[in-house]
Amino acid sequence: MKRSMQDLENFTADFRELETVMDGVDFKRPPAVASAPTVGVNDGIFAAAERALECGQSLCWVLDADDRVVGEVTVQSVREAVKSGAYRAALRAADLMREPVQVVRDGQASDLPAVVELDADGRIAAFKLNPLAEFLPVAEPDLSGAEFRNLADAYLSTWISSTGEYIRSFESRFAAWNGMKHGVAVSNGTVSLHLALAALGVGPGDEVIVPDLTFAATINTVMHVGATPVIVDVDPETWCMSAELFAAAITPRTRAVIPVHVFGRPAPMTEIAAVARAHGIYVIEDCAEAHGARYDGKMVGEFSDIASYSFFANKIMTTGEGGICLTNNLEIAERLRMLRDHGMNPARRYWHDEAGFNFRMTNMQAAVGCAQLDRIDTFLSDRQGVMDLYRPALEGIPGVTLPTALPDRYQPVTWFACALVPADKRAALIAACKAESIDLRPFFNGLSAMPAYRRHARPCPVSYELSQTGVNLPTSRRVDAEVVAKIASIFRSVLDA
Numbered sequence: 001m002k003r004s005m006q007d008l009e010n011f012t013a014d015f016r017e018l019e020t021v022m023d024g025v026d027f028k029r030p031p032a033v034a035s036a037p038t039v040g041v042n043d044g045i046f047a048a049a050e051r052a053l054e055c056g057q058s059l060c061w062v063l064d065a066d067d068r069v070v071g072e073v074t075v076q077s078v079r080e081a082v083k084s085g086a087y088r089a090a091l092r093a094a095d096l097m098r099e100p101v102q103v104v105r106d107g108q109a110s111d112l113p114a115v116v117e118l119d120a121d122g123r124i125a126a127f128k129l130n131p132l133a134e135f136l137p138v139a140e141p142d143l144s145g146a147e148f149r150n151l152a153d154a155y156l157s158t159w160i161s162s163t164g165e166y167i168r169s170f171e172s173r174f175a176a177w178n179g180m181k182h183g184v185a186v187s188n189g190t191v192s193l194h195l196a197l198a199a200l201g202v203g204p205g206d207e208v209i210v211p212d213l214t215f216a217a218t219i220n221t222v223m224h225v226g227a228t229p230v231i232v233d234v235d236p237e238t239w240c241m242s243a244e245l246f247a248a249a250i251t252p253r254t255r256a257v258i259p260v261h262v263f264g265r266p267a268p269m270t271e272i273a274a275v276a277r278a279h280g281i282y283v284i285e286d287c288a289e290a291h292g293a294r295y296d297g298k299m300v301g302e303f304s305d306i307a308s309y310s311f312f313a314n315k316i317m318t319t320g321e322g323g324i325c326l327t328n329n330l331e332i333a334e335r336l337r338m339l340r341d342h343g344m345n346p347a348r349r350y351w352h353d354e355a356g357f358n359f360r361m362t363n364m365q366a367a368v369g370c371a372q373l374d375r376i377d378t379f380l381s382d383r384q385g386v387m388d389l390y391r392p393a394l395e396g397i398p399g400v401t402l403p404t405a406l407p408d409r410y411q412p413v414t415w416f417a418c419a420l421v422p423a424d425k426r427a428a429l430i431a432a433c434k435a436e437s438i439d440l441r442p443f444f445n446g447l448s449a450m451p452a453y454r455r456h457a458r459p460c461p462v463s464y465e466l467s468q469t470g471v472n473l474p475t476s477r478r479v480d481a482e483v484v485a486k487i488a489s490i491f492r493s494v495l496d497a
């Protein structure tokens with residue numbers, strides 16, 4: 001049959017579509033090679049470093065032109081080459097590789113953190129991770145995307161302080177991702193709360209309502225601006241402040257409220273914002289632990305005068321240290337910027353309208369943030385996937401309670417996977433996990449329980465109970481079904497005793 005020109009055009013269009021769908025898939029390689037981090041002998045050492053970060057084990061395998069494993073490159077070896085200056089000689093993976101030691105043949109067992117299994121020809125037949133071969137922390141940053149490239153780019157641009165393309169891009173992209181108009185990036189999630197309070201003019205004589213169950217930065221910053229914190233208990237289902245608890249704590253001096261979306265669980269913001277509006281109270285949402293959580297279909301942060309985020313390395317996305325204030329109000333955004341930049345008048349250099357702060361984020365932090373933002377949806381689904389593994393494995397164990405599933409209006413995210421366990425067994429459980437190189441952390445202490453906040457303490461029985469019984473479980477991408485099974489068996493042995 002003769003092919004018409006139309007056939008040819010259709011074929012080309014189909015092929016293009018296939019190419020787009022399959023973008024990034026390497027057809028030449030069998031699946032085991034595609035999933036194991038590998039580079040070619042002639043690839044550069046920075047390509048090897050990027051690949052090595054991918055599996056969370058800081059190592060990649062080097063393949064010859066026939067896909068045979070000829071060596072391994074570790075992140076440590078790249079670091080040494082960078083530190084010593086050896087990298088200046090345009091090194092290739094082949095120049096840094098060592099003999100392949102993290103390999104097994106014929107399905108042998110291995111307790112190495114990551115291994116590839118080789119076939120008879122020396123090609124990769126399987127790739128295995130053994131996350132429990134080394135200490136497993138509750139959180140690990142995933143820096144295996146474009147973070148390294150962006151960071152090097154920001155560095156080489158010499159815009160290493162707080163001006164630069166990455167800062168501008170990060171501020172506008174993160175704000176847009178959160179459905180907000182303005183972003184003001186800062187050095188961490190503590191100063192973002194401090195800046196928010198200062199920008200809204202909260203100070204001595206004002207009261208600010210905060211939940212008892214939170215990281216201390218929430219209350220510390222209220223005290224740093226000279227205001228009086230008013231602590232309220234949390235709701236037993238959401239673990240967050242409720243509108244009722246907030247309303248009951250309002251006095252004529254209440255100036256602001258800081259709901260905290262703790263461990264990724266959103267506070268009921270429609271109701272809290274309505275109470276705040278009715279009383280002329282500012283809302284500052286502390287979203288440090290809840291990037292991407294929603295309530296009533298809206299992202300957390302969207303309900304506030306100013307939303308505050310942290311990008312510390314254990315957060316859902318990171319910039320190393322870092323934070324941001326988001327707002328929809330241009331006037332507030334300008335004030336945040338001015339106060340963040342020493343209180344300097346933006347139109348008049350070295351003229352200070354107010355005694356401001358230097359709370360700025362660097363362009364290098366923002367460079368990392370831009371790369372993280374590219375993958376935030378993956379981070380969120382990975383974390384959710386980890387929680388989905390824990391739930392069935394831990395649910396039936398006597399004494400263990402998992403976070404209550406919330407009504408549809410709430411769309412929590414997983415920051416840390418959490419479980420509640422009997423208070424009198426928690427220390428033994430943490431110790432048993434530590435003995436197996438697994439990090440298990442107790443929840444934050446309730447603010448009212450700590451001497452630093454004694455003057456502001458209130459009875460907070462729900463928060464107290466949670467703080468005595470809660471544990472954070474490892475939530476990094478290294479957590480797989482085997483890790484979860486191991487943790488479940490430790491839980492069973494300690495809790496049944």
Ligand SMILES: Cc1ncc(COP(=O)(O)O)c(C=O)c1O
Binds near residue numbers: 215322
């Ligand atoms: C609820 C909450 N608020 C504020 C902060 C402070 O953020 P950063 O550590 O970036 O200063 C944190 C960080 O752990 C947090 O969990």
